[in-house]
Amino acid sequence: MRTAPGARAVHPAWIIAAVAFLALVAAAGFRAAPGALMLPLEEEFGWSRGDVSASVTVNLLLYGLTAPFAAALMARFGMRTVIPAALLLVAAGAGLSTLATAPWMLVATWGVLIGLGTGSMALAFAATVADRWFVRSRGLVTGVLTAGGAAGQLVFLPLVASLAATHGWRGATLLIAAAALAVVPLVLLALREHPRDLGTAPFGAPAAWTPPPRAVGNPARTALTALARAARTRTFWALAAGFAICGATTNGLVGTHFIPSAHDHGMPQTTAAGLLALVGVFDIAGTVASGWLTDRVNPRVLLAVYYSGRGVGLAALPFLLSDAVHPPMIVFIVVYGLDWVATVPPTVALCRDAFGAEGPVVFGWVFAAHQVGAAVAAAVAGIVRDGTGEYTLAWFGAAGLCAVAALLSWAIRTRTPEPGPDRVR
Numbered sequence: 001m002r003t004a005p006g007a008r009a010v011h012p013a014w015i016i017a018a019v020a021f022l023a024l025v026a027a028a029g030f031r032a033a034p035g036a037l038m039l040p041l042e043e044e045f046g047w048s049r050g051d052v053s054a055s056v057t058v059n060l061l062l063y064g065l066t067a068p069f070a071a072a073l074m075a076r077f078g079m080r081t082v083i084p085a086a087l088l089l090v091a092a093g094a095g096l097s098t099l100a101t102a103p104w105m106l107v108a109t110w111g112v113l114i115g116l117g118t119g120s121m122a123l124a125f126a127a128t129v130a131d132r133w134f135v136r137s138r139g140l141v142t143g144v145l146t147a148g149g150a151a152g153q154l155v156f157l158p159l160v161a162s163l164a165a166t167h168g169w170r171g172a173t174l175l176i177a178a179a180a181l182a183v184v185p186l187v188l189l190a191l192r193e194h195p196r197d198l199g200t201a202p203f204g205a206p207a208a209w210t211p212p213p214r215a216v217g218n219p220a221r222t223a224l225t226a227l228a229r230a231a232r233t234r235t236f237w238a239l240a241a242g243f244a245i246c247g248a249t250t251n252g253l254v255g256t257h258f259i260p261s262a263h264d265h266g267m268p269q270t271t272a273a274g275l276l277a278l279v280g281v282f283d284i285a286g287t288v289a290s291g292w293l294t295d296r297v298n299p300r301v302l303l304a305v306y307y308s309g310r311g312v313g314l315a316a317l318p319f320l321l322s323d324a325v326h327p328p329m330i331v332f333i334v335v336y337g338l339d340w341v342a343t344v345p346p347t348v349a350l351c352r353d354a355f356g357a358e359g360p361v362v363f364g365w366v367f368a369a370h371q372v373g374a375a376v377a378a379a380v381a382g383i384v385r386d387g388t389g390e391y392t393l394a395w396f397g398a399a400g401l402c403a404v405a406a407l408l409s410w411a412i413r414t415r416t417p418e419p420g421p422d423r424v425r
Contacts, residue, residue, distance in 0.1 A: 067119050067365075070120040072361055242408045278337065300346070308403070320332055
């Protein structure tokens with residue numbers, strides 16, 4: 001039975017969103033780790049920048065390629081099954097990585113286990129929660145949940161960098177494992193699958209709302225079928241290419257290589273880590289604001305603006321790096337932070353507008369492209385650094401790619417969606 005309006009002071013959708021936010025924060029611990037732990041691993045084992053980057057590359061690939069199947073698994077078996085299992089994989093990968101004595105062991109733990117675990121949550125989880133529990137404010141909720149990853153970076157990066165400096169990289173890695181384990185009981189106790197499980201409707205649902213049919217069938221087939229249908233459209237390829245560039249210019253390049261690059265210019269590692277954490281502060285504000293705007297402004301216009309601004313920042317970065325923090329660098333950090341994952345809410349909205357009920361699964365595939373781009377950028381930037389002794393070519397190349405992403409986004413066309421309760425047409 002549907003709950004009568006006003007029967008609850010707080011709609012349960014907001015409680016579900018809060019639980020999802022905390023789970024995403026906990027899973028984001030590893031996102032803060034590679035850049036902060038790259039130098040300690042080099043110093044202890046003598047591994048090259050490329051050796052350590054290989055594990056990050058595998059992680060980023062699996063982080064993305066797991067997402068569409070995870071979305072289908074959540075549709076078939078439920079979030080309360082998939083999310084705790086994902087958190088346990090993250091904890092196992094982080095804990096076992098402390099035993100690594102060769103680069104391949106880091107690939108197996110950081111790369112495979114944590115990649116599968118984080119990929120089973122990530123942004124497909126955020127899209128699923130927003131799609132199931134919200135009709136009004138979907139863009140805002142997607143932005144808030146996406147900001148969970150930024151909040152995780154903000155929480156963990158200074159701790160990881162500090163622990164690595166004082167107690168070694170193993171102590172910092174165990175912190176990530178503990179955080180992932182701590183959230184598992186909360187997810188099992190408080191997360192619910194659908195509004196119908198609580199006898200209510202999604203937040204902002206119209207009076208005529210009826211529960212959608214439960215998902216049936218093979219999750220892998222569901223994910224692949226959605227990909228086959230989406231791949232016939234230009235919209236999918238434009239979204240996928242643009243989001244691949246998004247991943248290359250965030251997680252792959254800046255997230256992995258900003259700290260080592262700043263260190264190359266004489267900046268202390270903890271200072272560089274603090275700057276990257278500051279990106280996380282402004283990322284939260286930028287992503288939430290982007291979600292609010294997505295409910296009101298054409299998403300493709302937002303994407304074009306975001307990618308253009310990012311390209312300008314990357315083109316300027318080689319001239320800003322030095323052994324100390326100057327005001328222009330602070331400006332870069334603020335602007336880049338506001339832009340970091342502001343692309344997610346409009347991309348989710350475009351997937352929903354173009355692909356309807358299959359939107360979350362299709363977004364999983366678009367997100368897979370994001371991580372392929374991130375993985376390629378992480379590897380290529382490491383190779384550029386090993387070959388030239390600096391990252392300049394990587395920064396300029398990424399700036400050019402952002403211009404391409406802006407053009408692709410501007411050219412996207414989708415079917416005309418029904419006017420939502422928030423968006424101004």
